[in-house]
Amino acid sequence: MTLLPRNNSLNTLSEEKTSAGNQLFPVFLKLNELHTVVIGAGNVGLEKLTALLKNSPLAKVTVIALKVSTEVYLLATENPTITIREKQFEEDDLDTADLVIAATDDNILNAIIRQAAHDRNLLINVADKPSLCDFYLGSIVQKGDLKIAISTNGKSPTVAKRLKEVLNEGLPEEIDTTLQQLSTLRDSLKGDFTTKVKKLNEVTSVLVKPKQQSEFKNLFRWIIWGTIVASIAIVVSILWSRDADFKSFLQNINPIFYYFLGAGFVFAFIDGAIGMSYGVTSTTFSLSMGIPPATASMGVHLSEILSNGIAGWMHYRMNNINWKLFWLLLIPGIIGAMAGAYLISSLEHYAQYTKPLVSLYTLILGIVIFRKALDLKAKRKSGKIKNIRFLGFGGGFIDAVGGGGWGSIVLSSLIAGGRNPRFSLGTVKLSRFFIALMSSLTFIAMLNGAHWESVAGLVLGSALASPIAARISNKISTKAIMMSVAVIVVLISLKSIINFVLKVI
Known part of the structure; x- marks a missing residue:
């Protein structure tokens, strides 16, 4: 027998290659055509079984365990492809298996299962024991038929989980x-x-044509900023030509302007971060300062022209816009907002009666925001909202009548229906710019105008906060802000309602 000379340099290189990096080979298995045996039916077994069924609902699985948890039984009831055998594990249980998962907390039993699997040339996964595994169950990102598996070579499941969250947010459902x-x-x-x-x-x-994308981005930037400048110029021209109170405000600034300047900044900062509550917080604050409902709503929408234009542009630059959703919301939203603005402006002379009704509306919205804060981690509905146009019309109408609610109604409904939060937020903010513009023009045409110190304060304050809030929308404690806003809105609304009741009595 002739022995070939050993090449030490090649051997060393081979050893270096096999000792460094992730050597796992990714594959996607048709579990509906294979037989998987899971030994163990406690918490770990439930976790493994859930992972299998989430990725392959028709997977053929046999669960073997002396004690089977209630949750595993429920899964078996809902999935006819699961078989439960409540018994002690025996090596013969693997005779018909294609894959094996050991999910027990008994190290000796796991070793026996592993040896039995290898005796039959079967691949096995041993829970929480990477060194004993032939394959791992990695983190999975799924968008319809697109599926991405993430592996850290068993080093850090936490990193894999974080990467999964990033990809889930970054990849649109579309x-x-x-x-x-x-x-x-x-x-x-x-x-x-x-x-x-x-x-x-x-x-x-x-x-992959960056030049065309850049040209479209430049064009769209000029459209947004041109519309912002033109709308401000039109609004100021109309007010200057017909409203003596507005001229007086510009010549002698009332100190209340600074209160609304600070309030507008805070409210727009909150709204840009969580995508809702600017209208309801601004209206609630305005009512508490003695501003009539229609004028309060006009102030909110005038301030939202600039703030939402800036925020919408920032979200557009960060590619947070779903264009199909944008067009479905825009036209119905404008129609609803103009109708609502016309209605509430017609009732301006009855402000003493409409004010408590609007306060009741803001009270309800405050409670809704509080409940949404508690349910942030609740499972979203699987089916998306189908009638987007009706949602846009209803959101625009109620928002104009009550001085707020577009974010609370439209954005929360989209997210609850399973749409991507980041893309929903960007789309709602951009469409809100055009809706606020049209409803503001309706208010100006209907109202004689007053309280310009509060309106101007909201406009400038919200404009200053918008670009900052858009950038930190993914870096802030949404739950804490929503709960704080809800408590403040509820308390102020209750105060307004109670004062009205006391006056009547």
Whole structure:
């Protein structure tokens, strides 16, 4: 027998390659066509079983354990592909298995299971024992047919979990629609493989043309900023030509201006961070300072022209806009807002009666915000809201009548329906800019004007806060802010309602 000379340098290089980096080979298994045996039915077994079913609802799984938890039984009841065998593990239980998962807290038993699996040339995962595993159950990101597996080579499940959260937030739900459309296109193509690849490259090349994207971004920037400047110029011109109180305000600034300047900054900062509550907080504050409901709503919407224009632009630059959703909300929202502004302005002379009704509305919104703060981690609904146009119309109308509620109603409904929070926030803020502009023009046409110190304070304060709030929207304790806002709104609204009742009595 002739022995080949050993090449020490190549051997050393091979050892270095195998000792460094993640050597795992990622695969995706059709668990519905394989038989997986899970030994253990406690908390760990439940975790493994849930992971299997979440990624493969039709997975064929046999669970073997002396004691089976109630939660595992419930899963078996809901999934007919799961079989439970309440018994002591025996090596023969693996005779029909394709994959094995040991999920017991008995190290000796786990070692026996592992040896039995290897005797049958089966791959095994041993819970919380990376060194004993032939494969790992990694963190999974799924958007429809798109599935991404994350592995840290068993080093840090926490890092894998954080990466999963980042990808879940960063990948839009609409990416699955893109996959379906590309699949349909691929099936319709004719010709050889090379021809199909060329055609698919042509279709998808638009996704990687930075020049066109940059040109569109510049155009859209001029549209937004041009609209902001034009709208401010139009509003100021109208007010200057017809309102003596406005001229007087500009010449002699009332100290109350500074109160509303600070309030506008704080309220816009909160709204930009959590996507809601600017209208309800500003209206509640305005009512408590003696401002009539219609004028309070006008102040809110005038201030939102600039603040939402800036915030909308910032979200656009950060690619936080869902354009399909934007157009579905915009037109109905404008119509609803103008109708609501017309209605509440017509009732301005009856402010002593409409004020407690608006306070009741803000009280309800405060309670809604508080409940949403408590339910932030609750499971979202699987089905998205279908009638977006009706949601936009209703949100715009109620927002104009009550001086706020667009974020609380529209944004929260979108998120509760399963839409991406970041993209929903950016879309709602940008559409809000155009809706605030049209409702403001309606208010100016209907009202004679007054209390310009409060309106100007809100406008400037909210404009200063908007760019800051947009940047920290993902870095702030949403729950703490929402609960604080809710408590303040509820207390002030109750005070206003109680004062009205005492006057009547």
